[in-house]
Amino acid sequence: MGTQAAISARGVTKSFGRLQVLDNLDLDIPSGVTYCLLGPNGSGKTTFIRAIVRLLRLDGGEMKVLGRPVSEVNEIYSQIGYMTQHKALYPDLTVQENMEFYAGLYGLAKQKRVERIEELLRMVDLLEHRGRLAGALSGGMYQRLSLACTLIHEPELLLLDEPTVGVDPRLRQTFWDYFDRLAGEGKTVLITTHIMDEAEKCQRVGYMRAGRMAAQGSPEEILRLAGLKPVLRLWLAEPEKDAALLRAEGYEIDIDDGVVQVRLESHALIKEILAAVSPLDMRLAEPRLEEAFLRLSEAA
Amino acid sequence: MSLSFGRTGVVALRVIRQLKRDRRTIGLIVFAPIVLMILFGYALSGDMSGVALGLVDGGGHAALRAHLESIKDFNILYLGSESDAEKLISEGRLDGAVLLSPGLVQVLLDASSLQISGAIAGAVQVGTSREQASLVAASPREGTEKEIPIITRYIFGYDLEMMDTVGPAILGLVVFFFTFINAAIAFIRERSQGTLEKFMVSPLSRVEMISGYVLGFSLFTLLQSATTLFVVTFGFGVPLRGSALTALAVVLLLGAGALVLGSFFSNFARSEFQVVQFIPLIITPQIVLCGIWWPLQSVPEFIRPFSYILPLTYAAHALRAVMLKGAGIGDILYPDLLALGIFFLIFFAAATLMLRREVG
Numbered sequence: 001m002g003t004q005a006a007i008s009a010r011g012v013t014k015s016f017g018r019l020q021v022l023d024n025l026d027l028d029i030p031s032g033v034t035y036c037l038l039g040p041n042g043s044g045k046t047t048f049i050r051a052i053v054r055l056l057r058l059d060g061g062e063m064k065v066l067g068r069p070v071s072e073v074n075e076i077y078s079q080i081g082y083m084t085q086h087k088a089l090y091p092d093l094t095v096q097e098n099m100e101f102y103a104g105l106y107g108l109a110k111q112k113r114v115e116r117i118e119e120l121l122r123m124v125d126l127l128e129h130r131g132r133l134a135g136a137l138s139g140g141m142y143q144r145l146s147l148a149c150t151l152i153h154e155p156e157l158l159l160l161d162e163p164t165v166g167v168d169p170r171l172r173q174t175f176w177d178y179f180d181r182l183a184g185e186g187k188t189v190l191i192t193t194h195i196m197d198e199a200e201k202c203q204r205v206g207y208m209r210a211g212r213m214a215a216q217g218s219p220e221e222i223l224r225l226a227g228l229k230p231v232l233r234l235w236l237a238e239p240e241k242d243a244a245l246l247r248a249e250g251y252e253i254d255i256d257d258g259v260v261q262v263r264l265e266s267h268a269l270i271k272e273i274l275a276a277v278s279p280l281d282m283r284l285a286e287p288r289l290e291e292a293f294l295r296l297s298e299a300a
Numbered sequence: 301m302s303l304s305f306g307r308t309g310v311v312a313l314r315v316i317r318q319l320k321r322d323r324r325t326i327g328l329i330v331f332a333p334i335v336l337m338i339l340f341g342y343a344l345s346g347d348m349s350g351v352a353l354g355l356v357d358g359g360g361h362a363a364l365r366a367h368l369e370s371i372k373d374f375n376i377l378y379l380g381s382e383s384d385a386e387k388l389i390s391e392g393r394l395d396g397a398v399l400l401s402p403g404l405v406q407v408l409l410d411a412s413s414l415q416i417s418g419a420i421a422g423a424v425q426v427g428t429s430r431e432q433a434s435l436v437a438a439s440p441r442e443g444t445e446k447e448i449p450i451i452t453r454y455i456f457g458y459d460l461e462m463m464d465t466v467g468p469a470i471l472g473l474v475v476f477f478f479t480f481i482n483a484a485i486a487f488i489r490e491r492s493q494g495t496l497e498k499f500m501v502s503p504l505s506r507v508e509m510i511s512g513y514v515l516g517f518s519l520f521t522l523l524q525s526a527t528t529l530f531v532v533t534f535g536f537g538v539p540l541r542g543s544a545l546t547a548l549a550v551v552l553l554l555g556a557g558a559l560v561l562g563s564f565f566s567n568f569a570r571s572e573f574q575v576v577q578f579i580p581l582i583i584t585p586q587i588v589l590c591g592i593w594w595p596l597q598s599v600p601e602f603i604r605p606f607s608y609i610l611p612l613t614y615a616a617h618a619l620r621a622v623m624l625k626g627a628g629i630g631d632i633l634y635p636d637l638l639a640l641g642i643f644f645l646i647f648f649a650a651a652t653l654m655l656r657r658e659v660g
Contacts, residue, residue: 053500053501055497055500055501077501077502077503078502078503080501082498082501084494084497084498085494086492086493086494086497087493087494088493088494088495088497088498089493089495090314090318090493090495091493092318092321092322093314093317093318093321097314097317101310101313101314104306104307104309104310104313105307105310105311105499105502105503105504106502106503107304107306107307107503133321
């Protein structure tokens with residue numbers, strides 16, 4: 001994780017007419033991380049991303065992008081990769097030609113261009129389809145090509161609006177591995193998504209609500225902030241008796257339809273619990289970010 | 301950010317690749333002008349009766365001669381030599397001539413009227429096949445072996461017909477129309493595909509983007525103007541006294557103006573369908589007021605200033621000067637090329653400014 005913030009926003013506001021879309025928003029995204037911006041529809045995620053690349057002018061507040069005031073962000077467009085929900089591809093060009101076009105736009109030298117196109121098409125599993133027209137690709141393939149085009153110039157800051165929609169789970173994992181690798185190389189990856197599972201793969205998560213940050217931190221911090229703990233579900237021969245026993249040892253216990261549920265302060269306690277009782281079956285339920293955000297937004 | 305020819309070239313190459321793959325548009329660019337020209341040509345080439353046909357009879361084709369003489373629409377003038385025939389055709393006093401000599405039939409046609417030329421050529425064809433049939437009847441073996449060769453040659457008349465005066469202007473109109481529509485649609489697509497937004501967040505500047513389009517489209521404008529110029533001159537005998545390159549330069553400048561105008565107006569359309577709605581608004585006034593069909597002097601005085609801000613007025617004037625009077629670049633610099641250049645620059649700036657990065 002780098003020292004300088006890739007993006008820092010202070011008291012950022014934006015309204016469209018009477019609708020306040022960004023409301024005094026504060027946000028810091030350190031460089032060299034994968035950061036997931038979550039939030040319900042209309043919470044201001046896309047507006048915020050568009051403000052970062054200055055497709056929108058802010059009404060107030062301060063924002064810095066890669067250390068530069070947002071008003072100068074056009075000077076560093078070559079360091080930014082921006083993928084919108086429109087895929088920004090030419091359906092009447094082939095996969096290869098789309099890649100070549102974007103490579104040319106960012107002035108990649110010929111040798112570099114060949115290498116990058118090869119590498120990225122392999123990553124998004126489109127190498128065999130390089131001669132096909134983009135318009136003839138399936139939705140998921142189209143999405144993958146769009147991502148590959150966004151990555152072509154090795155940007156320092158990646159802004160990806162819902163990049164994994166329509167991508168199958170195996171490839172999605174490949175994407176996440178790739179994003180982690182980029183973060184490892186010091187690049188910053190900002191992703192918006194509404195899929196909570198995806199957010200859990202990010203190093204840092206921010207939850208937006210009504211134009212403000214409702215919560216931000218690592219997924220573990222968010223869970224802790226919301227007071228959520230892992231739950232061990234135990235199927236026992238004598239649930240009432242064993243529940244009383246565990247309660248006496250200081251555990252937080254619930255009984256739901258004959259299943260004993262123990263809230264764990266830490267995973268290490270599982271061993272001690274199993275020493276005290278002998279379950280017929282058991283299951284560990286990790287807390288979900290979704291639940292954490294619901295709880296946090298209710299509290300807000 | 302400094303201007304980069306490399307990035308401009310990348311956009312141009314992409315535009316060419318896209319258009320190249322769009323067969324229907326290519327077809328439209330190449331064949332629509334031909335169809336249009338033929339329609340205009342037929343409509344404007346006058347009526348058919350009283351075709352003045354010269355006949356130089358060197359003997360040997362009695363049946364063909366009899367057939368030609370039997371056609372009521374032909375007024376036949378008997379001539380002594382080929383050079384007489386050529387002279388009279390080029391003076392516009394004959395529509396064509398047939399030269400008969402043993403074993404050969406030559407047809408000289410005035411290329412300025414396709415319809416009349418077609419009628420003469422058709423009559424010769426019919427007469428020749430009759431002659432062939434009678435030969436076969438007389439001596440079956442010899443007759444089938446010997447085809448009667450027909451050599452057709454075009455002579456360009458000097459009398460200006462309606463088509464001659466309209467032809468050069470139509471060349472401009474065709475290019476203006478298709479470039480405007482194609483450019484407006486291309487920019488609408490850049491918006492709806494999200495590529496425009498992506499450009500906004502890239503090192504590509506607005507000037508580079510529009511310049512790339514101008515470059516890429518110019519190739520197709522050239523292709524289109526060359527086809528149209530070919531049809532106008534060879535198909536309809538509109539004279540090309542000046543240089544074809546000068547004519548193409550005028551058309552290229554007009555095409556570039558049409559492109560930036562299309563880009564500018566694409567900001568006011570939300571779909572391809574709405575682009576079509578620009579036709580009566582942008583194209584029709586130019587057709588009516590540019591002086592193609594009737595002289596500018598006959599346009600009512602209060603509307604005439606409007607004629608003088610339309611690019612097609614200058615393009616039509618310049619193309620007529622080049623094609624009919626043999627004007628060179630120097631002769632049309634002022635006011636035509638200057639006006640076309642100013643029009644291009646104004647709308648280049650307007651189109652660039654409309655591609656605004658920031659909104660809200």
